[in-house]
Each structure stands twice: as structure tokens, then as C-alpha cells.
Amino acid sequence: MRKLRRGRGRSGAKSGTPRADQPGAKAPAPNGTAEAAAGPVRDARPASRPPVAAAARPSAVYAALDLGTNNCRLLMAVPTRPGQFRVVDAFSRIVRLGEGLGRTGALSSGAMDRAIGALSVCAQKLAAREVTRMRLIATEACRAAANGAEFIERVERETGLSLEIVSREAEARLAVSGCGSLVESGTRGAVLFDIGGGSSEIALLDLRSGPTRKLASRIVGWTSLPIGVVSLAERYGGRNVSQELFETMIADATALLTDFPGCRSLDDLVDTPGFHLLGTSGTVTTLAGIHLDLERYDRRQVDGLWLTRDETDRLVRRVLGWSFEERVANPCIGSDRADLVLAGCAILEAIRRVWPARALRVADRGLREGLLIEMMVADQVWRKPGRSPRRSME
Numbered sequence: 001m002r003k004l005r006r007g008r009g010r011s012g013a014k015s016g017t018p019r020a021d022q023p024g025a026k027a028p029a030p031n032g033t034a035e036a037a038a039g040p041v042r043d044a045r046p047a048s049r050p051p052v053a054a055a056a057r058p059s060a061v062y063a064a065l066d067l068g069t070n071n072c073r074l075l076m077a078v079p080t081r082p083g084q085f086r087v088v089d090a091f092s093r094i095v096r097l098g099e100g101l102g103r104t105g106a107l108s109s110g111a112m113d114r115a116i117g118a119l120s121v122c123a124q125k126l127a128a129r130e131v132t133r134m135r136l137i138a139t140e141a142c143r144a145a146a147n148g149a150e151f152i153e154r155v156e157r158e159t160g161l162s163l164e165i166v167s168r169e170a171e172a173r174l175a176v177s178g179c180g181s182l183v184e185s186g187t188r189g190a191v192l193f194d195i196g197g198g199s200s201e202i203a204l205l206d207l208r209s210g211p212t213r214k215l216a217s218r219i220v221g222w223t224s225l226p227i228g229v230v231s232l233a234e235r236y237g238g239r240n241v242s243q244e245l246f247e248t249m250i251a252d253a254t255a256l257l258t259d260f261p262g263c264r265s266l267d268d269l270v271d272t273p274g275f276h277l278l279g280t281s282g283t284v285t286t287l288a289g290i291h292l293d294l295e296r297y298d299r300r301q302v303d304g305l306w307l308t309r310d311e312t313d314r315l316v317r318r319v320l321g322w323s324f325e326e327r328v329a330n331p332c333i334g335s336d337r338a339d340l341v342l343a344g345c346a347i348l349e350a351i352r353r354v355w356p357a358r359a360l361r362v363a364d365r366g367l368r369e370g371l372l373i374e375m376m377v378a379d380q381v382w383r384k385p386g387r388s389p390r391r392s393m394e
Contacts, residue, residue, distance in 0.1 A: 076088050
């Protein structure tokens with residue numbers, strides 16, 4: 001099988017040639033299906049005008065793949081107006097690659113087979129297009145597993161995809177790049193968090209010096225918790241969660257949030273009008289869908305949604321009060337997430353207790369968007385004619 005390496009297009013061109021996930025695209029399709037054949041422009045603001053083709057490389061297709069502890073996701077897009085792109089294809093499948101990892105320290109045979117199946121679909125999608133540039137990453141499950149590197153080699157042998165295991169710091173930066181446009185205008189400080197399957201990334205943003213297109217440059221503290229929805233649910237159980245057990249899960253997560261460099265950098269801003277939380281994960285998007293009483297999850301209604309403190313309190317209490325069967329029956333949770341959602345809520349509650357905020361903004365986007373944006377910026381696809389490359393990056 002022809003190998004698809006990160007940073008190379010279908011023709012084998014190197015990454016320096018004319019490439020870059022969840023804002024503005026279609027809602028995730030049922031497990032194992034294409035997320036969207038084509039989607040609208042990815043941006044924090046509602047698209048009120050038709051997209052304008054990028055002047056520099058109007059037909060350049062960029063691809064980003066994120067193999068996480070719970071999901072395998074692919075996004076392919078073309079740049080449009082500055083800071084935005086149009087999704088041309090997407091795919092998402094729950095694979096639970098990290099299933100049992102906390103107990104054994106290794107990826108199981110069944111989990112690896114599920115991931116290989118999803119990655120094979122991604123390889124077919126990538127091969128079907130003239131991809132200018134791509135970046136394919138793996139996160140916590142492959143970082144932590146004793147056989148993570150061996151699995152990456154198997155992926156390349158069997159699918160032709162060359163995956164890169166990224167560091168926790170890089171993962172936090174990508175989350176900021178992917179969700180940063182949802183930081184409210186005039187915000188003085190924000191805590192962005194990404195609750196994953198095997199880890200959770202937290203980034204503290206100090207914006208008191210004014211807005212910037214390089215939001216990652218305003219990170220004043222970050223951490224990657226060695227817990228996510230899969231690992232926490234496996235540790236405590238996710239089917240039958242009492243109030244007492246839920247508080248124990250919160251305490252576990254809280255202990256990891258209060259001792260990292262910069263963790264108190266925004267203490268003078270928390271719980272003020274100029275401060276808010278920004279969350280990207282299945283946990284917060286699920287709560288948003290429940291809040292909207294959606295009969296079927298719709299990311300177009302969820303991405304960018306604001307939840308007040310009281311609304312979030314009520315949502316968490318509501319889900320905690322449901323039985324496992326009631327969680328399965330909810331269309332925004334379903335059988336795939338019913339045993340994980342309360343673990344995610346516990347991590348969310350820990351974050352809210354450490355950094356109290358009057359509002360939480362929900363982001364249905366994340367690492368793939370960050371990958372796409374960073375690649376497009378590196379290729380200067382939005383640089384105005386006659387402007388120096390240095391200034392275009394500001």
C-alpha cells in the first residue's frame with residue numbers, strides 16, 4: 001500500500017509546498033460513518049456570507065487526523081477567507097484505543113484492531129484526494145502505552161499512514177489554536193480545557209494586553225492531566241455513579257489541577273465579568289446538546305453556545321441523577337458514551353471549582369482545527385499580496 005506520510009501530499013510533495021477541526025462542520029454522524037461529505041466554513045463566528053476562495057492556493061486541500069484515546073477523527077479542508085476554511089470531507093469513529101490501558105499499561109489487541117479499521121477508512125479518504133499537506137497525530141493512549149511505538153509502526157505497515165505521537169504541551173497548544181476564535185471579544189482572561197479520553201489539557205490565557213491572532217502566545221500556564229473520561233471511568237466505574245463516588249472523582253481531578261506552573265496566574269480575574277471558561281470535549285458538547293433538548297446531536301447549534309454557571313450546575317445534577325439506562329436513552333449520549341459522561345462531568349466540575357466562572361462557552365472543535373490552522377498559517381495561505389511574510393503572521 002502506498003504510504004501516506006505526514007507533511008506530504010498525495011503526489012509526494014514535501015510539506016513546504018502548497019496543507020492545515022470542529023467549528024462550522026456538520027454534526028458527527030453515527031459511529032463509523034463519514035462525519036460530513038462537505039461542510040461550511042470553520043470559524044467561531046456564524047457564517048453570514050458565502051466563503052471566498054483563498055487567493056494564494058484556491059484548490060489546496062489540507063488534512064488533519066487525530067487518533068485519541070477514545071476517538072479517531074479526520075478533517076479535510078480548503079482555506080477560504082482569512083482565518084477560515086471550508087470542510088470538504090470528515091470522518092469520526094469511536095475506537096476506544098485506550099480501553100484497559102490503565103490496568104495493563106499496554107494497548108489491547110482488540111483496541112488496536114478497531115483503530116486500524118478506522119485508520120484504514122481515513123487512508124482511503126486521503127488517497128482519494130490530491131492532499132497538499134497533512135498532519136497525522138496520536139495522543140495520550142500512544143504516549144502512555146508500552147507498545148505505543150510498536151502500534152504506530154503497525155499502522156504504517158497496514159494502512160500506509162505515518163502517525164506522529166505529539167507531546168502533551170503540543171496537544172495543549174493545538175487545542176488553543178483550534179478553539180481560540182471562540183474566546184469572547186473583550187475577554188481579559190480565560191481557561192481553555194480539552195477533556196480527552198486518556199488525558200485532559202488545560203491552558204490559562206492572559207488577554208489583558210489586548211487581542212491577538214497568536215492566542216497561544218498568551219498562555220501563562222498549562223498542564224496535561226494524566227486522566228480523561230476513559231481512564232477515570234475505568235478507575236471508578238462509569239455505569240453506577242453515586243453522589244459520593246462522583247465527589248471522589250472530582251477530588252481526584254482537583255488534586256491534579258492545583259500544582260503546576262502558572263496555575264494561579266489568573267486568580268485576580270476568576271469569577272469576574274472579563275473571565276470565562278472555554279471547553280472542548282465530548283463532555284461539554286454532550287451537556288450542551290442536553291441543554292438544548294436536541295432529538296439528535298447538531299453541532300451547528302452547539303458550537304459557540306454559552307452556558308451560565310446555574311445552567312451548568314443544573315445539567316450536571318440532571319445527568320448525575322439519571323440511571324445508566326436513562327443515559328443510554330438520551331440521544332446526545334447514547335450507548336457509546338453512557339459509561340463515560342459522568343467521568344467527564346467530574347473533571348469539568350474540578351475545573352469549575354478551581355477557576356470559578358460566570359459562564360462556559362462550548363466548542364465543538366479541537367485538535368484537528370488547530371492542526372489545520374497551524375499548517376495554513378505556516379503556508380501563508382491568508383497573506384495579503386505585497387505584505388511581508390513576517391507581518392502576515394502577527
